[in-house]
Amino acid sequence: xxxxxxxxxxxxxxxxxxxxxxxxxxxxxxxxxxxxxxxxxxxxxxxxxxxxxxxxxxxxxxxxxxxxxxxxxxxxxxxxxxxxxxxxxxxxxxxxxxxxxxxxxxxxxxxxxxxxxxxxxxxxxxxxxxxxxxxxxxxxxxxxxxxxxxxxxxxxxxxxxxxxxxxxxxxxxxxxxxx
Numbered sequence: 001x002x003x004x005x006x007x008x009x010x011x012x013x014x015x016x017x018x019x020x021x022x023x024x025x026x027x028x029x030x031x032x033x034x035x036x037x038x039x040x041x042x043x044x045x046x047x048x049x050x051x052x053x054x055x056x057x058x059x060x061x062x063x064x065x066x067x068x069x070x071x072x073x074x075x076x077x078x079x080x081x082x083x084x085x086x087x088x089x090x091x092x093x094x095x096x097x098x099x100x101x102x103x104x105x106x107x108x109x110x111x112x113x114x115x116x117x118x119x120x121x122x123x124x125x126x127x128x129x130x131x132x133x134x135x136x137x138x139x140x141x142x143x144x145x146x147x148x149x150x151x152x153x154x155x156x157x158x159x160x161x162x163x164x165x166x167x168x169x170x171x172x173x174x175x176x177x178x179x
Contacts, residue, residue, distance in 0.1 A: 025132035027095070027123070029113055031059060032138035034105050036095075036115065040126055048119045051098065051108040052140045059111050064089040064134045066127055078110055084117060085124035089134045096120055107140040 028037040031052050038046040052059040068088040073096075075081040084097040095113040097120030098104075104116060113136075115123065126132070 025123075025126045025130050027127075027132055027134045029059075029134065029136040030138045031061070031107075031136065031140040034107065034140070036113070038123060038126070041130055044126070046119070046122070048115055049104040051100070051103050051106060051114040053109050053111040054107040054140075057110040059109070059113060059136060059140060060090050060093055061136045061138075062090075064136070066132055066134065069124060069128055071124075083112070085120040087124060087127055087132075087134075095123065095134070 024041040026039045028039075029035075029050065029052070030037070034050055034052065036046075036048045036050045038044070038048070066087050066089055068086075070086045070088075071084070073083045073086050073094075075083060082099070083094060086094040086096040088094045093111055093113075095115065097117040098109075098114035099117065100108065100114070101116050104114065108114070
């Protein structure tokens with residue numbers, strides 16, 4: 001009986017892993033046309049206008065994987081500007097929502113890729129559940145950072161995220177509810 005249960009569990013894990021692998025989001029950003037094409041492994045497709053880096057603030061080009069996802073961060077470098085539904089893909093560069101929707105369709109950011117808030121929320125949910133690959137091609141006029149993988153530049157942080165630290169067992173024992 002135990003052997004049968006183990007076999008069923010193994011088959012379930014394998015099937016779950018295969019279905020997870022087939023559901024994958026491909027994000028193609030064209031800096032020349034200022035558009036993002038999104039294809040999900042589950043069949044959804046979208047084409048959205050974006051704003052990439054304006055002159056002097058190039059958006060990196062290349063192929064990336066999301067490194068971190070945050071529902072909300074604020075730009076420490078640019079006046080505490082909100083960056084909802086942030087998908088960080090290279091250093092301090094992210095795909096995120098913006099309230100400056102009137103600028104979508106042309107370069108306007110400091111290097112990040114901006115989306116309408118609703119589109120950013122949809123993309124965030126898809127990437128969170130399915131994983132993604134981000135491919136950025138074209139030029140937006142600035143072109144200073146032609147290939148991010150070759151031109152490794154490190155700048156001060158453009159955003160800050162609250163850092164949460166788990167309590168040690170001793171700290172928890174003294175104050176289990178953190179009050």
